[in-house]
Each structure stands twice: as structure tokens, then as C-alpha cells.
Amino acid sequence: MKQPVSEVRERILDVARELFIKNGYKGTSVRDIAAASETNVAMVNYYFHSKYNLFEIIFEEAFNRLQKKIFSTLSSDLPFFELIETVIDSYYEMLMEYPQIPIFILNEINQNPERLSERMREKDPHGVFLQMSKRIKEEEKKGVIKETPPIDFLLNILSLCVFPFIFKNLGSNVAKVSQREYSEMIVNHKKYVIQFVINALKK
């Protein structure tokens, strides 16, 4: 019994997504994908031309999701400290739902940095960085916050939000807690991070 256009294609795509997220690009072979999707190597290359092309389709999907979420938060017109809180909230919310994404992205940076960053540059239609810089400048002028270089500040936000998820595997092992316990710990950690950042900003 045959599904619409290509049930096989979908099956390969689903399996590949799972494997790429779990094992990364280099850690996933076309043979793995073929076996897990109960097809064969030739089928994967028939539908997707190459392993890299297949990877790109899946990567795009994950990447768009993350981008959309973060950008819509950053572009809102909330009061400054609430904006900060919401940005951090959004990162954590997103990353708790898709904890594999940072590892997925970071693992593959080495693979093709030019191409990936080309994409990221394309995907900044609202000038989020400029908008954020403007908000920071305003608050500096008001004397509410300390002198805050936008790049350094945003890098700190990114570090504080993303690293705990990257560190999850190692951290839970070293601390001898289950991944589940670590995840619960992260919820509390988020609250500390928000306070930490706001304290660091305040004059």
C-alpha cells in the first residue's frame, strides 16, 4: 500500500532528523539513516542527492524555529528590565523544549561556518541588534543602567542562556544527578540568571 507522493521520503526525513539531532552530522552516516528508516543508501541519495543536502533541509527547519522565537521577543516594546527578563525566559523556554538545538548548531559550526553564518546574517530582517543597542543607549542616558557595550552584553545573555544546555550532559554526569534532576535545576537556575543580569546592569 502506497502513501501519497513519497512516504519513503518522509520516513527518511524523520529518521534523519532524529539521528542528526542525537549524533550530529559527522556522527550520523548515510548507512545509519538508511537502516533506521528501513530503506537503503541508494534511496537516501535518490531523494536527497547527498548527505549534506539532507542535513541542510533539517538544519534549516530547526534554525528557523529558534530564530523566529528569539527575534519576535527582542523586537517587542516592553519596558527594559521586563524585556531582558522576557528574552531570557524565551531562550530557556525554547531550549527546554528543544534542548538538542544548541548542540546541534554548535557541533556543526566547524562543518561549514561560512554558509551557516551567511544564513544568520540573512535572517536579521528587523535589525535586532540595532534595536537592542538603541534600547540600551536610552537606559544609559536615563542613568538607569551602567555603561553597557551591546555586543558584550548580548554575548553574556547568550552565554548564560545557552551554556547550561550545552553543559547538560557533562554537568549531570559530573554532579552525579540524573538528566531529569538537572533539567529541574535549570528552571531554578533561570531565575537566578535573570536576577544576576539585572543586578549586573543596574547602576
Add this chain to the structure above:
Amino acid sequence: MKQPVSEVRERILDVARELFIKNGYKGTSVRDIAAASETNVAMVNYYFHSKYNLFEIIFEEAFNRLQKKIFSTLSSDLPFFELIETVIDSYYEMLMEYPQIPIFILNEINQNPERLSERMREKDPHGVFLQMSKRIKEEEKKGVIKETPPIDFLLNILSLCVFPFIFKNLGSNVAKVSQREYSEMIVNHKKYVIQFVINALKK
């Protein structure tokens, strides 16, 4: 003319360190190492048995140095804020020398989490975490700093120190700066991080 015990071994080790740092573990082949050290593949395996073992020797070297440095800082009697500054300094100094280490660790985690975390647990013979907790408690009592859960605080320190290096490849491309410029940027970023952390702590 022959050098002491094995001039060749040292040469291989030096070249390997350089290549691993520059191109990462997977990006460096034993053939590359052989060529650059003007020996051959057999020599590399004669002295180091395997590529993985060779890398581990280099990894161990860096890890031990960091460990030693952090501990000597923690057990010093520096004033608390200077202690924080020195710890952050040490992390950045080490990571600027071995920027590939975090990425190697990340890749290792996916492949063999048990082995790596076993090692890291072994390497805390002096109780860095306990030392730090003690100092934090003292400063809390003095009323100098806010309430500061040690785990969350240390995770923040780690995030702020390690993430910029993980992000290096992607970040430098997105910001359209060379890796070299990014590295220079990181030196300034470190200064901001130190101020950021100290402000966040202060009551």
C-alpha cells in the same frame, strides 16, 4: 646527530598540539601530523599508539594546568572580588591558549559521556567546589554580596568564560570579523565579564 631520548617524539607532540588547537580533533589527521612533523604515520603510532591517545596527552596537559591554576587561586587568601577576577582571568588565559578544548569536550560528551565525566570527577581532589562555597558563605555573612547559591554562581562563571570560545567560529563569521579580530575582542570581553560578575554579586 641525535638528540637526548627522543627529539622526534617532542617534535610530533609540538606539531600535534598546534594542529589540534588549530583544526580540532576530527579536523586533524595522523597523516597531517606526520607530514608537519616531517616524520611519517608509523612514527606517530610508534610513540603514541593511537591518535586518540596522543590527543589525550595534550588534553590532559591543558586540563591539569587549568586545575592547578584555579585551585591555587582559590586557596590563596586574595580578597573575594580579586579572587573572582583571577579565576576568570585564568579561564580566559587557558582558553585563549587552547581554544579547541571546549569543542572537543562537547564532541566527546556525545560519544563517551561516562569516560569523560569519570575523569573530571577524579580531578577534583582538592574540592574546588567546597572551597568556593566556603568563600561565598563568608562574604554573604559579611553582607558584602547578595545571597548567592554556589552552584548557580559557578555555572554562570563557567558559562561566561567558556561560551565565547565555543561561539567563536559562528560569532566571528556572523559579525564579519576575522578570527583574529574576534580573539582580540575576547580580551576586552573578559574585562566586561569581570565587571559584570562583580556588579551582579554586590549588594
Add this chain to the structure above:
DNA sequence: GTCTATAGCGGGATAGAC
């Protein structure tokens, strides 16, 4: 559209002569 079979490459590791 599906599959088998294999080409062709590049990797790590090793045997064995010197």
C-alpha cells in the same frame, strides 16, 4: 521507484625490512 553491488577515496593502524 527500488535495490544490489561496487567504485573510489581517505582515514587509522600495523607488519616487517632495514
Add this chain to the structure above:
DNA sequence: GTCTATCCCGCTATAGAC
């Protein structure tokens, strides 16, 4: 200790039968 030659593996990709 050193080197050449080679093994064996896994990978991507494709040719060609059905």
C-alpha cells in the same frame, strides 16, 4: 628507531539490473 608498503575499515556516491 625508522620507514615503506599495505591492510582494513567506513564513508559518499553512482551505475545498472529489475
